[in-house]
Amino acid sequence: MAVGYLEILRTRHAARLLAGTLVGRLPNITGAMAVMLFVRAEGGSYSLAGALVAVYGVANAVGQPVLGRLVDLHGQPRVQMAAALVSALGMVGFAFTGVEQLAAAYVFVAVAGLFTPPLEGGLRALWPSVLRKEEQVHRAYAMDAVAQEVMFTLGPLLVTLSVSLWSARAALVLLNVIGVLGALSVVVSAPSRAWRSAPREAHWLGALRSPGLLVMLSAFLFVGIALGSITVAAASYADSRGGDAVYGWLMAGLGLGALVGGTVYGARQWSGAPERRLRVLVALLAVCYLPLMLMPGPVAMTALSALAGVFLAPCIACAFVLVDRHAPRGTVTEAFSWLVTTFTVGSSVGTGLAGPVVEAGGALWGFVVPGAAGGVSLLVLLVTGRVLAVPREGAVVAVAAENDPNRAVEPRFSSGDRA
Template identity: 80%
Template sequence: MASGYLEILRARYALRLLAGTLVGRLPNATAAIAIVLFVRAEGGSYSLAGALAAVYGVANAVGQPVLGRLVDLYGQPRVQLPAAVLSGVAMAVFAWAGTGPVAVAYAAVAGAGLFTPPLEGGLRALWPSVLRKEGQVHTAYAMDAVAQEVMFTAGPLLVTLCVSLWSAQAALLVLNVAGVLGALSVVLSPPSRAWRSAPREAHWLGALRSPGLLALLGAFLFVGVALGSITVAAVPYADAHGGDAVYGWLMAALGLGALVGGAGYGARQWTGDPARRLRLLVALLAVCYLPLTLMPGTAGMVLLAALAGVFLAPAIACAFVLVDRHAPPGTVTEAFSWLVTTITVGASVGTGLTGPVVEAGGALWGFAVPGAAGTVSLLVLTATGRVLAAPAGQAVVAASSENDPNRAVEPRFSSGDRA
């Protein structure tokens, strides 16, 4: 496992791109908790804190595919860095103005979310040009998914550390400065500066004109619903079994399970149809959600939460492969950004849906929602199996390979040829 990831990281610029993207995404990963802590430090209500965090999330969901399309049109440096600066400035305005002028606070967090640069989609568009071989790109996608889990686990800890050492205002400022520096590191790298999207056919739908991509987005909307529902259903369970500490353990276990699953998935080379593999992974994901309804004691529930996360990162990593294959030429960054947005929107829907379910039926019915959502996701993938089959004309082969002394032809990853 380690050797596979080390091979990726030894590739020129790979570590810089991965680290820069993770640091650049810190403001986005920590925005919700940072906003809530800052509003409470300013004396605002939880309702205001939640509303501001929601506005940031909605603006971010809107901005990601729009900025992704601009990246495909104009390149990464001309979009990513200005967007990162604008997002950081907007959050700085929020940090300095506080919650006194409420309209300014809403406008500032909306601007920060809207201009969050699509670094995640941009990195996945760069991997094929950095790594060249399709097998390595698949491993990089899995490593990327694992790194995201680490970031979403460590990010909130960094926020609380900044708050304890300085203040909630300082946390907002420090994390957004770090985000700009991370984006700067990425866009100044030679792969980012050299990357160009393929010529694209003018179409107002952009990446969304691909039936395969629409099928993936439909399936992963419900994966997002499952994720959002667990975060709500775990609250009443934790209240009955020890409070906030138990809730923290459950969320940490969910992330740890995804981290372990993603690490294991990326440790080997996968062959065969990725669409079929994705159906299997989503089926396993749905099955592993079902035991949560047993609601055993705290230790058992933590183990079940870890199990529930095991197939999440592999499913997302496999989806990255299919997104690349189905993205129309010249829309790869936008397509990846749409997947990120869809999962985010699904999580918001799951959060809103599970609240009334928990109030009506308690934690048991709340934990039934992720299993149901995972099943619907599987049904979508099954119903669209033909659409998700490898598109005709996507198999491009290189006439020679620098890695093969016999010059045998090998499949070239589609976005690598676009790049």
């Protein structure tokens, strides 16, 4: 797998696109944590912090599919760059407004979320045009998930370092300036400038007319709720165990676990249908959230956080395959953006739900939420298994399965979405 990753990264433009996308997404990756620390530094409550994070997440959820559809219709550079600039200005405005002027704070946070550029969906739309071979695209999806977890590991540490060296306000500004530079690196590249979506059937539902995609979105809504609730529960736990430094390590541990899990997942070949594999992965994800309720000391709790993250990246990597299988032709960026949207909405709901739960019952009850949400996600996948197994209408069948040594027949990737 290491050789396979190197082969992809040596492909022209691949390393730049991956790095630029990850850096460009840094404000979004660290947004919930940075906003929460800033609100707490300004003297705001957990409920206020959770509400602002929820507004940011909901606005992000609204903006991602809209911007994704605009990318499919008009190309990447104009949409991605303009969105990145407006989003950064919104968060910088929030940083200098603070929480005393609540109306302005909510507006700025909403603008920052609404215009977050759909870089994640854009990258996955670019992979087929850069790599050409379907087996490389499968591997790139796994590498993409692993690389994201590197940022989820380093991002919290970067936030806490910036807060320690300067302030929570400076951290917000710095992260968004870096994000704009990452987006710029992507949109000026040749693949981004040349990419065009495949011809699409005019339909007001766009990607949402696919039943299989709707199933995926329903399941990952609850995965997002689980992850969002951990953010608040971990903050409450850290307040009595060492403060912001412990909180940063818990969040970094969660990302590190996902990094390890994603690396192991991508290191072997998988046979069989990916929808069955996703059910197993989501079940394991839900089970690994349960030990967090033990709430041991900071070192052991960091280890449990890492365990809780182990199956996150494999779930995401497997979901990429299924989203592409079920996305209607010409809607690939929008489809991936809907997945990001659903995950973000779930995360925002999780933070908004966990805030009052933590204030009412403490960190213990906050850690109950992710296990319950993971169980509901598994239930959705089990109940809708037949729908998820049916490929999208008009899918092309090819002898090229996801990491399948038996070369089982399944619908191929959307190669029609190449430049």
